[in-house]
Amino acid sequence: QVQLNESGGGSVQAGGSLKLSCAASGPSFRRSAMAWFRQTPTKEREFVATINYVGEFTHYADNVRGRFTISRDNSKSMVYLQMNNLELEDTGVYFCAARDLQWVSTRAADFGSWGQGTQVTVSS
DSSP states (O other): OOEEEEEOOEEEETTOOEEEEEEEESTTGGGOOEEEEEEOTTSOOEEEEEEOTTSSOEEEOTTTBTTEEEEEETTTTEEEEEEOSOOGGGOEEEEEEEOSSSSOOSOGGGOOEEOOOEEEEEEO
């Protein structure tokens, strides 16, 4: 399994930017597709973005496409989520997740390793 630790969350005004980081450890990271999910008290865990094991393919939720960018640096065992033009609805706890396969998924159930989450709060 992969151990994950997110950072970079915080409070920002609408229209602002944040960059989340996810530090991974474990021998299988380089073979793992990765993803970001988010959760609020009133919503189930929601898919945000995913990237395949070498970083050549990405996929986004419709409500973040064009504003968010997922990337990875396998040499540093890191995954990132650059978030631009943030909206109030982007508020939530963001989780980094790893799956034990190389290809992407949008389903939380397909990911076996999770970080503890980092809070993102967007205000008007």
